[in-house]
């Protein structure tokens with residue numbers, strides 16, 4: 001598959017959805033004497049919200065790595081028949097939504113690479129920003145590698161020592177050489193036959209945590225995956241840290257100085273509400289975002305309602321701080337997933353009805369405040385507002401618990417190109433007109449950061465502020481693994497600079 005085909009495949013898929021697509025979820029476990037495939041399955045199930053395109057597990061029994069992966073949800077890819085043969089005490093798992101590379105079986109993860117008689121497997125959450133330079137440095141033709149995760153595998157394979165080391169740490173040796181050359185966002189889990197590794201990029205864009213089970217260790221994208229396997233949280237894998245886990249225990253290798261820039265959108269939307277980030281409950285932070293929103297943008301209304309389900313905690317917070325009664329305005333069909341067959345073109349306007357149906361008794365003749373965590377492309381939001389009008393709302397006031405989403409993400413969240421973003425070139429007033437609301441307000445970035453309890457410098461806020469912590473290619477090359485002329489946004493500025 002060429003990069004162009006990959007790109008058109010991704011952008012074609014974007015037309016059918018209006019919200020951000022999550023990036024990926026990763027998990028790894030090392031538990032001598034225990035069978036860990038089923039544990040990995042459970043952890044992936046807990047991380048399903050981070051990626052619904054494909055799922056995979058790699059397991060080692062100490063001598064052989066076996067990989068099973070396929071397109072679909074975790075429960076579609078794995079059943080007892082698939083899990084039973086996956087014997088071993090060491091495993092990594094991955095759920096994927098593509099940010100580079102098309103949605104194809106080849107790009108499902110974990111990626112496996114054989115190197116001589118040995119091999120390794122890796123799972124990646126994030127998005128590299130220097131794929132073009134790295135691929136060119138390898139002398140790879142465009143299209144040979146179809147994802148940045150494959151590229152990492154190729155880089156590692158080329159750094160494997162030609163002769164096996166006495167300590168068996170060939171993959172660790174390769175990682176120490178390759179990791180400093182990667183730019184952008186990467187939370188990785190890797191394994192060879194005997195070792196488990198967790199890696200976070202120097203900015204720590206995507207979360208990764210270390211946990212302890214009875215007799216073993218785990219690494220996971222989010223703490224909710226620790227809960228489901230009965231592990232307790234030990235600590236975050238630090239930005240710029242490589243954690244190695246094997247029969248000797250846990251070792252920490254610092255391969256780059258930390259410059260923490262956790263994705264603030266993890267707090268707003270991506271992470272599961274029962275997870276913890278920077279030591280804070282995501283659910284509690286989302287409720288505080290709603291409270292802040294009520295203080296910043298009060299409203300005369302009869303009912304506060306969420307856009308289910310991601311808007312629920314913020315709506316609860318808004319209601320609590322405003323004193324306006326909280327209630328449900330929609331019933332969500334819980335069984336609509338990514339496998340839902342989209343309606344034909346002429347029915348497309350009705351697609352939101354498949355997912356959300358208004359509770360007319362709650363809405364009719366009411367002034368409603370509808371709370372959403374974010375608006376990215378806006379097409380679904382517009383349909384939701386129309387449904388509320390049809391259901392008899394006398395006034396519809398939209399409140400959003402994050403700032404206007406104006407800049408594309410290059411660090412592992414699929415929001416499409418800048419031209420796909422509703423707020424890219426529209427004022428708040430223009431957006432209100434487009435959505436058909438009586439009033440619209442977004443929460444200020446300073447208030448978002450304050451609600452997290454962590455300092456502003458510790459976050460990436462690029463999609464809201466345009467301040468990219470790591471230089472990024474222009475929109476047109478966002479998904480491409482091909483050389484060419486590009487525009488770079490220099491960190492801390494909105495001004496693009498040309499380079500070839």
Ligand code: SF4
Nearest residue numbers: 263265409460462463
């Ligand atoms: S650009 Fe936005 S979504 Fe992407 S890492 Fe930064 S804050 Fe997160």
